[in-house]
Amino acid sequence: MNSDKKIFLFDMDGTLTPPRERVQGDMVRALRDLSSIGRIGILTGSDFDYVWEQMEFAFGMGGVPVDRVDILPCNGTKKYAASASRRFELVHDVNMQQEIGAENYNTILRHCAGWQWQIMTKFQEIPYTGTFLQYRGSLLNWCPIGRSASAAERKAWVDEDNKSKIRDYYSGLLTEMMSLFSIEATAALGGSTSIDIYPAGWDKTYGLRHYKDSEVYFTGDKCEIGGNDWHIYEELKETGRAFKVENTSDTLKIIEDLISSC
Ligand SMILES: [Mg+2]
Known part of the structure; x- marks a missing residue:
């Protein structure tokens, strides 16, 4: 199976990390395991500097391989992917x-x-x-x-x-x-x-434009109307691949379920 067919998108604050805090070890291990069955995408309203502050630890020794990850700051209107030198580089940007x-x-x-x-x-x-x-x-x-x-x-x-x-x-x-x-x-x-x-239209559904041919999953904590995960949650919920969480513990459970079901 081509493991790049599946893309697992996650909101960051309140989903992968507590708001504005660093990612924890159990989340890093969960993401690393998940990255063997699909790509990981971090789809957040924050800019790259915040993602890096909060997520850098995930890409250290024994962590998530950088070439399995896309960082999608500013609702995916920016996209960073790993270069040949295994550094994240800006590959898409709009103004x-x-x-x-x-x-x-x-x-x-x-x-x-x-x-x-x-x-x-x-x-x-x-x-x-x-x-x-x-x-x-x-x-x-x-x-x-x-x-x-x-x-x-x-x-x-x-x-x-x-x-x-x-x-x-x-x-x-x-x-x-x-x-x-x-x-x-x-x-x-x-x-x-x-x-x-x-x-208009530059909500998190913008991030889906990068994955037209993929099976996209999304997990976020602000999926209620007015929340910044609402549009993408609505767009994907019919497929059964959109998940609403309250906190990072919920996200860990969802990752566990994804790994056992995919
Ligand atoms: Mg959030």
Whole structure:
């Protein structure tokens, strides 16, 4: 059997690793075993630097062979594959500012900046850290607590967001604003602290464009409507190859099942 026919795509935060944390040894072993029956793809809203920070350990001695893995940051609008020298190299890349136009991009930035001020005024107890907006080429990441927040600071955000549904509210406003300005873009919750904004169709289903002739599996933790795994989960669920998890332990069970059933 050609083991490249199967591609096992995984979300990263909350699926392969706890949010913004390093991958654990049991997950590395599970992925290594799975890589013998198909390719592994890490399909995440994060950019390559975060994937590397959290996943580098998986590719060390006795880990997952790099030539069995594709890294698909920014919802797969970037693709990194191992080169002959066994290093990950960028092989696909597209650009959001070109796709929607500079004027539309600035309109989105302006609104997010204003809403950031609103959030900071209304929720003054949250320990904001700065770097609220980050352009990643294929998406704009808006993180109201700030990208460099520590685990404790992130938790303060998550607690308040669970209570007050801040991201739900502002991603709704973003959607309304973009439709008003006829901007063809989507706002979706990313990870547990962000909102990702990207051109229409550049959700995680973009990652499927790399695997038109493969049998694709997907596992993610934000498969509910509004979550960043929702579109791809919906697209694949009819095939029975899409899996919803709550945490990394669920993912380990799914990998175990995949290995015994494939
Ligand atoms: Mg996730």
